[in-house]
Amino acid sequence: MTEDSIQRFHHVMPLQIRFNDIDKFGHVNNSIYFQYYDTAKIDYFDNVCENVDWNKIAIVAAKIETEFIAQVKADSHVEALTRVTRVGNKSFQLEQEIVSTDTHEVKSRCTSVMVLYDLEKSCSISFPNNWREAIYNYDGITPNN
Amino acid sequence: MTEDSIQRFHHVMPLQIRFNDIDKFGHVNNSIYFQYYDTAKIDYFDNVCENVDWNKIAIVAAKIETEFIAQVKADSHVEALTRVTRVGNKSFQLEQEIVSTDTHEVKSRCTSVMVLYDLEKSCSISFPNNWREAIYNYDGITPNN
Amino acid sequence: MTEDSIQRFHHVMPLQIRFNDIDKFGHVNNSIYFQYYDTAKIDYFDNVCENVDWNKIAIVAAKIETEFIAQVKADSHVEALTRVTRVGNKSFQLEQEIVSTDTHEVKSRCTSVMVLYDLEKSCSISFPNNWREAIYNYDGITPNN
Amino acid sequence: MTEDSIQRFHHVMPLQIRFNDIDKFGHVNNSIYFQYYDTAKIDYFDNVCENVDWNKIAIVAAKIETEFIAQVKADSHVEALTRVTRVGNKSFQLEQEIVSTDTHEVKSRCTSVMVLYDLEKSCSISFPNNWREAIYNYDGITPNN
Numbered sequence: 001m002t003e004d005s006i007q008r009f010h011h012v013m014p015l016q017i018r019f020n021d022i023d024k025f026g027h028v029n030n031s032i033y034f035q036y037y038d039t040a041k042i043d044y045f046d047n048v049c050e051n052v053d054w055n056k057i058a059i060v061a062a063k064i065e066t067e068f069i070a071q072v073k074a075d076s077h078v079e080a081l082t083r084v085t086r087v088g089n090k091s092f093q094l095e096q097e098i099v100s101t102d103t104h105e106v107k108s109r110c111t112s113v114m115v116l117y118d119l120e121k122s123c124s125i126s127f128p129n130n131w132r133e134a135i136y137n138y139d140g141i142t143p144n145n
Numbered sequence: 146m147t148e149d150s151i152q153r154f155h156h157v158m159p160l161q162i163r164f165n166d167i168d169k170f171g172h173v174n175n176s177i178y179f180q181y182y183d184t185a186k187i188d189y190f191d192n193v194c195e196n197v198d199w200n201k202i203a204i205v206a207a208k209i210e211t212e213f214i215a216q217v218k219a220d221s222h223v224e225a226l227t228r229v230t231r232v233g234n235k236s237f238q239l240e241q242e243i244v245s246t247d248t249h250e251v252k253s254r255c256t257s258v259m260v261l262y263d264l265e266k267s268c269s270i271s272f273p274n275n276w277r278e279a280i281y282n283y284d285g286i287t288p289n290n
Numbered sequence: 291m292t293e294d295s296i297q298r299f300h301h302v303m304p305l306q307i308r309f310n311d312i313d314k315f316g317h318v319n320n321s322i323y324f325q326y327y328d329t330a331k332i333d334y335f336d337n338v339c340e341n342v343d344w345n346k347i348a349i350v351a352a353k354i355e356t357e358f359i360a361q362v363k364a365d366s367h368v369e370a371l372t373r374v375t376r377v378g379n380k381s382f383q384l385e386q387e388i389v390s391t392d393t394h395e396v397k398s399r400c401t402s403v404m405v406l407y408d409l410e411k412s413c414s415i416s417f418p419n420n421w422r423e424a425i426y427n428y429d430g431i432t433p434n435n
Numbered sequence: 436m437t438e439d440s441i442q443r444f445h446h447v448m449p450l451q452i453r454f455n456d457i458d459k460f461g462h463v464n465n466s467i468y469f470q471y472y473d474t475a476k477i478d479y480f481d482n483v484c485e486n487v488d489w490n491k492i493a494i495v496a497a498k499i500e501t502e503f504i505a506q507v508k509a510d511s512h513v514e515a516l517t518r519v520t521r522v523g524n525k526s527f528q529l530e531q532e533i534v535s536t537d538t539h540e541v542k543s544r545c546t547s548v549m550v551l552y553d554l555e556k557s558c559s560i561s562f563p564n565n566w567r568e569a570i571y572n573y574d575g576i577t578p579n580n
Contacts, residue, residue: 016449016450016451016474018470018471018473019313019314019473019474019476019477020470020473020474022313023309023312023313023314024199024203024309024313024314024316025199025203025205025262025264026264026314026490027205029183030183030206030209031176031177031179031180031310032176034175034176034179035176035453035454035455038174038175038176038453038454038455039453039454041454042454054169054170054509055461058169058170060170060172060213060216061175061213062212062213063210063212064175064209064210064213065208065210065211066206066209066210066211067207067208068205068206068207068208068209071205074314074489117170119171160306161305161329163325163326163329164325164328164329164331164332164458164459165325165328165329165458165464165466167458167459168454168455168457168459169457169458169459169461171345171459180308180309180310181308183308183310184308184309184310186309187309199364200316219344219459314489314493315489315493315495315554316554317495319473320473320496320499321466321467321469321473322466324465324466324469325466328464328465328466344459344460348459348460350460350462350503350506351465352502352503353500353501353502353503354500354501354503355498355499355500356498356500356501357497358495358496358497358498358499361495407460409461
């Protein structure tokens with residue numbers, strides 16, 4: 001089942017755990033997971049889509065649902081898995097997981113709705129067609145999904 | 146409707162926005178909201194429950210659902226609202242909001258399922274009865290909720 | 291002697307300690323002090339100088355020296371003290387302290403050399419004369435310092 | 436000269452820059468450098484010294500001096516270099532750099548005085564002899580340095 005996770009995702013990013021990620025309770029603080037998810041999400045777009053300029057366009061979170069399934073510790077080896085599951089007109093949906101690099105055990109799972117935002121005009125924008133296609137190809141999404 | 150939010154919550158914590166909370170996109174980064182929610186949650190327990198010792202007991206997030214409704218900027222004045230909506234045997238449910246201090250506009254809303262965790266025995270523990278009662282009294286929950 | 295610190299500084303900013311500021315060692319992590327110092331520094335400029343636009347101008351650290359004198363814990367009440375000690379042509383020098391709100395005990399002391407930076411032209415810029423005067427007046431610096 | 440830096444250091448740790456490391460000014464925020472330095476420092480001890488248990492012993496910063504020489508951007512490739520330059524009775528001195536992985540250009544340089552701290556007894560402790568020897572061997576320090 002966890003093997004399955006790895007297979008469903010094409011974008012894999014190893015994560016470097018920092019000393020400062022560990023909170024008073026001895027594990028990676030829940031707020032840090034969102035730094036991991038953010039970093040992996042940005043890397044996904046940098047790699048899959050063309051001409052992404054984060055000085056002009058932002059990805060803004062609209063809704064995030066996260067499960068914390070197993071703790072991540074200072075000596076854990078983990079990686080972030082990211083895929084786009086739906087591209088709407090202005091919003092899109094991401095599925096992400098943090099899994100053990102060694103065992104593929106799922107540590108956390110996150111689905112989120114994001115919006116593309118024009119930083120110069122300060123408004124949300126339509127999803128570019130060439131990005132949509134690149135994502136469909138990369139993640140193997142059929143257009144009527 | 147936003148006034149309503151304020152009325153439903155008894156625990157209110159003004160938040161200090163840090164320069165470093167603002168990300169490349171010019172607003173408070175989504176991961177920082179969870180620092181706000183965490184800090185408010187810990188303060189809730191420190192104030193409502195007796196003899197809370199965070200060296201012995203941890204609150205561990207199991208599930209978090211968050212809506213990001215309006216951006217928080219460097220010069221925003223915001224506060225966190227926190228209430229417990231359900232106390233189970235080992236888990237409990239929180240509802241939290243980040244609202245404008247001035248207008249009570251809701252910036253973000255978060256519901257989460259948390260678990261009490263014994264840091265010495267490394268296992269989840271039952272919710273103490275005296276904490277449950279203190280919370281019921283504080284937030285006006287009827288036991289069969 | 292600690293009373294002296296308070297007297298030498300005119301800019302005082304109470305700090306909100308977050309749950310997530312505490313690291314595995316049970317105290318505020320050293321990297322967080324620099325978030326405190328940053329936030330206080332920005333507030334200093336917002337309050338002392340006119341028309342500060344952080345979308346156009348940045349303060350960039352060139353050199354920072356910090357002493358960590360006493361630990362800050364989750365339940366500490368602390369505030370940041372900030373003053374400018376010298377304004378050069380392009381660089382300026384800050385002195386900052388984090389002190390106990392109650393006892394004025396100095397927890398940390400920081401001196402730093404900062405540079406004003408034009409974000410649009412990507413180069414350092416001369417310190418505006420009206421800011422220099424405002425700072426001299428505020429912190430009681432004599433021009434030949 | 437920059438080649439020289441690399442040669443003086445035996446401990447090298449590649450750094451993963453996170454989206455959230457970048458502040459409003461478009462570069463890695465100064466407070467994040469200390470997360471990098473912390474993480475590298477902990478890794479140094481984990482690798483060089485035997486039986487390091489961070490649940491029992493902490494490294495506490497006493498004094499940190501940092502130069503910020505060149506900006507680190509979102510797409511920079513950087514690594515942290517760490518070496519111990521002196522081991523006293525209770526304190527020790529570290530020299531660290533953040534350098535470009537590709538060009539070895541020094542982005543930041545940090546010297547710090549650290550203290551070993553017993554988390555159970557809440558006091559500083561003497562530097563263990565076997566750690567001192569391991570460090571001397573690793574970094575090629577002669578004892579009378």
